[in-house]
Amino acid sequence: MPFDTTSCPRFRLGVSLKMYFGYQHTLSWCRQIADIAVRHDAIHHRMAELFVMPSYPTLPVAHDIFASTHVAIGAQDLSIHEHGAFTGEVGAPMLAELGCAYVEIGHAERRRHFGETEDSIAVKTANAIRSGLTPVLCIGESEAGDVESASRACIEQFESAVSKSPTPLSESAMILAYEPHWAIGSSQPAPHHHIAGVCHRLRQHVVDLSGVSVIYGGSAGPGLLTSIHAHSDGLFLGRFVHEPSALTTILDEVLAIHERLPRTR
Numbered sequence: 001m002p003f004d005t006t007s008c009p010r011f012r013l014g015v016s017l018k019m020y021f022g023y024q025h026t027l028s029w030c031r032q033i034a035d036i037a038v039r040h041d042a043i044h045h046r047m048a049e050l051f052v053m054p055s056y057p058t059l060p061v062a063h064d065i066f067a068s069t070h071v072a073i074g075a076q077d078l079s080i081h082e083h084g085a086f087t088g089e090v091g092a093p094m095l096a097e098l099g100c101a102y103v104e105i106g107h108a109e110r111r112r113h114f115g116e117t118e119d120s121i122a123v124k125t126a127n128a129i130r131s132g133l134t135p136v137l138c139i140g141e142s143e144a145g146d147v148e149s150a151s152r153a154c155i156e157q158f159e160s161a162v163s164k165s166p167t168p169l170s171e172s173a174m175i176l177a178y179e180p181h182w183a184i185g186s187s188q189p190a191p192h193h194h195i196a197g198v199c200h201r202l203r204q205h206v207v208d209l210s211g212v213s214v215i216y217g218g219s220a221g222p223g224l225l226t227s228i229h230a231h232s233d234g235l236f237l238g239r240f241v242h243e244p245s246a247l248t249t250i251l252d253e254v255l256a257i258h259e260r261l262p263r264t265r
């Protein structure tokens with residue numbers, strides 16, 4: 001029986017490669033992911049949307065590798081400037097020209113190691129929107145705590161990040177990647193009840209913004225979506241899909257989740 005995807009959620013699966021791989025390794029990983037994407041029913045039937053974020057220099061070739069797939073590409077950061085005398089920077093207009101659909105903003109590692117501030121995050125978010133890129137806005141509490149305080153911290157970060165938006169938020173597409181800093185680079189994700197609680201509150205907060213999805217990242221990998229899919233629109237993945245077959249396992253989970261959903265809505 002063909003899948004009725006109109007009544008089902010479409011999960012968003014993003015992968016950031018950070019700076020783990022070299023150039024050739026990145027391209028070979030992208031080719032393997034492209035191969036999985038063209039063959040997997042979860043992508044074919046649009047039950048899952050996949051975007052990958054490799055390092056800047058690989059973006060043009062990655063764009064070509066994914067050209068005949070449903071996989072989108074994005075950058076891991078962007079400049080607070082758009083053009084000009086800003087040595088070493090890459091601005092939103094060039095990322096859009098390169099074929100990026102997404103750009104990551106405010107990752108915990110950029111906040112911690114590169115002096116990213118709430119103000120620079122707000123400027124970057126505005127620049128991304130102005131160039132037609134979908135921000136993947138990373139928000140999350142720095143220390144492990146309860147759901148209430150984590151949600152408050154995330155909502156403050158979100159409100160600050162969108163404070164300079166050039167267009168009404170109701171017209172913007174955006175992915176909120178809930179990434180508790182303490183769960184990134186760890187051996188396991190945050191506890192499921194914590195993820196569910198914070199994602200639920202974030203979804204409530206953006207309930208009137210139909211273009212905003214809430215996904216979870218931080219040691220996410222195979223098995224997690226099955227547990228949290230009622231509360232999260234997807235996953236932001238890192239190390240646990242360095243082995244491409246792990247992505248197949250997650251896409252299999254997407255199929256299984258859809259199989260179990262009622263067909264009558």
Ligand SMILES: O=C(CO)COP(=O)(O)O
Binds near residue numbers: 186219
């Ligand atoms: O930060 C992340 C995605 O951007 C998650 O990274 P890890 O899955 O490697 O913890």
